[in-house]
Amino acid sequence: MSDEQTFTRRCATHDVSTGDRARMAEMESNFRSRTRIAEADLSVTIPVAFVHIVDGDMGSITQAQRTEQMEVMNKAFEPMRISFRHDENEVVEINNPDFFTMGHGSLNERNCKSQHQVISPQKGLNFYTANPGGGLLGWATFPHEMAGDPDMDGVVMKFGTLPGGDTSPYNLGLTAVHEVGHWLGLYHTFQDGCFGNGDEVVDTPSHAGPNFGKPEDAGQPWNACNPSEACPIHNYMNYVDDDWMNEFTQGQIDRAWAQIGMFRRDLLVSTSRGAVTPGMVPDLGEEIAW
Ligand SMILES: [Zn+2]
Structure with a gap:
């Protein structure tokens, strides 16, 4: 018997509440301006x-x-x-x-x-x-x-x-x-759809919901909230097929380093397992308590 089954990408990572995301955005902004960690290479x-x-x-x-x-x-x-x-x-x-x-x-x-x-x-x-x-x-x-x-x-x-x-x-x-x-x-690139602050990353255009499959980039906005922008149809944090994903944006990179x-x-911190950071780690200050 064939075990064929069609899947649609579904990720169960929970949404962070609107209030917590706002608090996080403020903490991150303060941290980044204080440490310049995103610029530390x-x-x-x-x-x-x-x-x-x-x-x-x-x-x-x-x-x-x-x-x-x-x-x-x-x-x-x-x-x-x-x-x-x-x-x-x-x-x-x-x-x-x-x-x-x-x-x-x-x-x-x-x-x-x-x-x-x-x-x-x-x-x-x-x-x-x-x-x-x-x-x-x-x-x-x-x-x-x-x-x-x-x-x-x-x-x-x-x-x-x-x-x-x-x-x-x-x-x-x-x-x-x-x-x-x-x-x-x-967060997902479609976080919050066309409302609120989206995924808190400025260079991933907000879009109304996930993109699936292999949407071809023919200049269509797909479900971009601003029709003059293009959906991040190749972004790893969207829902497209595996072979369609190939991009993190600079904003996502900066956010990950702040996190x-x-x-x-x-x-x-260097360990025997090789978690080594060459170069200078900026002074990160006191432990951040969430
Ligand atoms: Zn996800």
């Missing part, structure tokens, strides 16, 4: 630990898939001067049918992450694979949430989204790029 390597939840034979991920996933992430984040590395000694496979189908925000998710976190969330990324169901491809936690709830930090990915997986057209590893974008503090400086600054 820093680079960083982030250690990644893979936690593969399986149900018997289902959900296994090969070393080749991990390697390819890291290559996809490294290519996407290169303009951000962020790279990722993983150590095969920090790969675990957990056979647990309940955790395998964990839903976003479920008790199974909390139990799974509490019991199987591999790397300290201050020092790296816990990358979980599972089969959440409901058409969800993945989700992430935001940087400002880590201090208050470190157990939950990380990204959860439907296992078929990794390169070579079975969730075509979302099986080239770009879901991980999208979710790691959230993990570094980015690292505010809430993930331990990534900037």
Whole structure:
């Protein structure tokens, strides 16, 4: 029997409330003017630990898939001067049918992450694979949430989204790029639609809702709020097909660095795992409490 199923990209990363986004925008603005972190030209390597939840034979991920996933992430984040590395000694496979189908925000998710976190969330990324169901491809936690709830930090990915997986057209590893974008503090480009401050990034035109598939850029505004602007139809933080995603904007890069400086600054400290920042890290001041 054919197991054909059509997927539409769905990400379960929760919306940050309007009030919290406004507060965040003010904090970020203050932090950036004080530290000039976006201008500091820093680079960083982030250690990644893979936690593969399986149900018997289902959900296994090969070393080749991990390697390819890291290559996809490294290519996407290169303009951000962020790279990722993983150590095969920090790969675990957990056979647990309940955790395998964990839903976003479920008790199974909390139990799974509490019991199987591999790397300290201050020092790296816990990358979980599972089969959440409901058409969800993945989700992430935001940087400002880590201090208050470190157990939950990380990204959860439907296992078929990794390169070579079975969730075509979302099986080239770009879901991980999208979710790691959230993990570094980015919102969807269609955040708030045509209302409010959108994704808090000035160079991603606001648009009414997600774009799907492979919208061709024939000068159409698609669902851009301002018809003279073009939708960010190739942006990693939109909902287009994997092979249509190829862009972070300068505004997104600057925002991610501010978020690292505010809430993930331990990534900037050299460790034996190679999270090294060449050059001068500006004085980041006191720990930012969310
Ligand atoms: Zn998302």
